[in-house]
Amino acid sequence: MSEEYLIKSNQEIAYNVFQMTLIGDTSKIKNPGQFMNIKIDDNYENFLRRPISISSYKENEMTIIYKIFGTGTKKLSYKKSGDLIDILCPLGNGFTIKKNTRKxxxxxxxxxxxxxxxxxxxxxxxxxxxxxxxxxxxxxxxxxxxxxxxxxxxxxxxxxxxxxxxxxxxxxxxxxxxxxxxxxxxxxxxxxxxxxxxxxxxxxxxFEERMGCGFGACMGCSHKTIQSYKRICKEGPVLESSEVYIDE
Amino acid sequence: MNNLEVKLPGMTLSNPIIPASGCFGFGYEFSEYYDINILGSFVFKGTTLNSRYGNPNPRIAETYAGMLNSIGLQNPGVEEVINCELVKLKKVYHKKVIANIGGSTEKEYLESVKLISKCSQIGAIELNISCPNVKDGGIHFGLNKDIAASLVKAVKSVTNLPVYVKLSPNVTDIVEIAKAVESAGADAITLINTLIGMRIDIKTGKPVLANTYGGLSGPAIKPVALRMVHQVYRNVSIPIIGVGGIMNASDVIEMMYAGATAVQIGTANLIDPYACKSIIEDLPKLMKELKINKISDIIGGSHI
Missing domain, CATH: 3.40.50.80 (Nucleotide-binding domain of ferredoxin-NADP reductase (FNR) module)
Incomplete structure (x- = not known):
């Protein structure tokens, strides 16, 4: 029931790094830095979705770039142009363009x-x-x-x-x-x-964090900030520098 | 006549599908995806008297056909739940919700139960005596039958709401504890919470979870859940809510045959936010195929 996207291309662009272009609805994307959560397949070996940030987007097309870290991303790299893939998108807040910066x-x-x-x-x-x-x-x-x-x-x-x-x-x-x-x-x-x-x-x-769901339900990716805790998937992944807590 | 209707103490459900605590937030998060009023009910995130931040990250690990979590009962505390989360929920959900309540002392449980019982949105209390991730999160109430029974008795004396007791599978004899909470006045039993497990990162040789151990959930635990529901069904007469690895309509039917009156869906919601909606839509089709008229007819059917 979550949306299916059509893979337009999926190719290696650096060592173990792949760029995948997807065709489908991008109308809900609000900000750069939002991410998607990808279901690798219906097999239970890679049970959880894989959160991957959106690298660029335009109407009905978006691109992700991911690195092979384990079996899930390995399987993702085998996907071919024309394959359909189950994606929850867009997730998270993304970057907010700050006006009035000099440089x-x-x-x-x-x-x-x-x-x-x-x-x-x-x-x-x-x-x-x-x-x-x-x-x-x-x-x-x-x-x-x-x-x-x-x-x-x-x-x-x-x-x-x-x-x-x-x-x-x-x-x-x-x-x-x-x-x-x-x-x-x-x-x-x-x-x-x-x-x-x-x-x-x-x-x-x-920020990056291991996620359960990617849409705010499980509290798996809660991240301590100066004022409170934030879900990296929901109130993040982007935090302001003034709220970042460093535990040392 | 609704063929999916089932009855739990204090609540008549339009279908047996109940998202499980900890996998459905406070409900409104999912109303972005579908109208959550189609659910039988749902159990909100485990709530304690005071707010809790939970365990350090990483709190999630993946495994074949499942996942481990060590969230550690992160929640804003019962007052914030009443004043904020339930207010948000009211806008999108008009049925009764089940309140999952945890605690580290009897006093704490009783305070929370008293406060939450005043809310008209609550249809039942689910007493969490089985969170494996927090030493003081109530698990010690769930591992000993006498302590469990004494807590249930005390909770029953401070609330008029039905009390469902969520039990831990990490015990030697599940039947003994189920019988004890039944005798103490529990109105229903939720079975099972997660099984304790771990993963190790072979690149570092260290546990994946910062908390070392976590609760295993997902399809991997379904046979264990089925077995425990089956065993307990034989030995108690109060209703059982079956939970553990249910992913689809077939799993629901299987769990109800084992003895569950209703089922909870946990981990499935995390990999597919539409999971419960799909199951509710698929159930009538599957029942037709299996020649099941009313779903309540099959409860405990495997025992006959």
Whole structure:
């Protein structure tokens, strides 16, 4: 009963990283950074749905980018153009474009990079000035660089091992290159997000958490914030930097 | 005449389908997907006297044909439930709801039950003495027949609502506890809560759940639930609400044959928010196929 989407394409774009384009209703998507919850198949081996962020969307078409981490995403990578797939979409809040920023920066780490692409598109449509910095472990992991170039002339790619672009993690590179900004939008590993918060920068961060349902029913992904607890699937995945709680 | 109608103490249900506690929030979350008034009833998220934040993350792990959770009874506390959650629910749901109440002391249970019993939206109390994820979440009331019976007796004395008691399968003798709560005045028994399990991440060698152990639910536990419902049905005369791994209409029929008067649907809601709606729509078709006239005719049918 949840909606079926038609797979238009599903191909590897970096090491174990796949881009899947889906045909179906996208009219309910409100913000970049919202996600979908995908049923792998009717087999009970991969029992739970897989939450994956929407990388870009337009009328009746959306794209996701995912990495093979286990058997569920492995099976997803075997899906072919023409296959139907059961998806709950859109879920979560997504990024809210902050007006009146002088210059913002999009900061992405690994599989946290994809939702920033749609954000870049919308920032450009809003004629806002922004930089992009995206980080990956190594050269073979890099993706979306050329797509971001369509929306921003200022893009920095970094790799931890230095095999491509700048060497280091995104935060190190931001500091080394003295990239200045007054607002940021970030998605990536929790370590990266927490490091940004600790630096005192102001912005929005998209978190990841293991989910049961993805739509607010099970409380599986509750995340402690400064004021209260928030469900990453419902009141998240995007939190304001001012509400991020770091337990140390 | 509605062929799906079943009767529980204090409540006549238009069908036997009841979303289970912890898998249906406070109901209104699902009204975005369908009109939840089609449900027989539903049980809201386990509620305690004071608010609880629950266990650290990760609280969810996947397994073949099921999942483990270690939420730890996260809930806003009974007053917030009454003043906020039930108010929101009232806008979208006009039937009676079943209140799942947990606690760590008898006093706490009684306070919560007294407060929630004043709400006209509540049709019955489901006494949660079986949450496996919280040391002080009531589980010790569910593991010993005398302690369980004494709590049920006390709760019955402070409420006029029917009291359904949700039992833990993590016991040596389920029948003994079922009989004890029946003697203490329980109006019905909900069987079963989750089975305690764990997963280990082989890349780190560490448990997947931050809480180490969690409650196993989903189709993996259905045979255990069926067996316990079957066993208890033979030994008590109060109605049983069967729960554990029910995914579709066939599972409902199977559980009712085992001895359940109504069923709860838990984990199925999490992977398909429309699960209960589909089951309610599929039941009449399946009954026709199986030549079942009234669904209540098959309750405990496997025992004859």
């Amino acid at each position: 913002s920066i999009l900061i992405g780490g690994g599989v946290g990079v994809p939702p920033l692409l749609e954000l870049a598109k919308q920032l450009k449509n809003n004629k806002m000035d922004f930089d992009v910095i995206i980080g990956f472990p190594s050269h073979r992991d890099v993706f979306l660089e050329n797509e971001f170039k369509k929306f921003s002339e200022s893009i920095v790619v970094c790799t931890i091992d230095g095999s491509y672009g700048e060497k280091g993690n995104v935060l190190e590179v931001i500091k080394n290159k003295q990239i200045s900004f007054d607002y940021y939008y970030a998605c990536g590993p929790e370590k990266m997000l927490h490091a940004l918060v600790k630096e005192g920068y102001i912005g929005q961060l998209s």
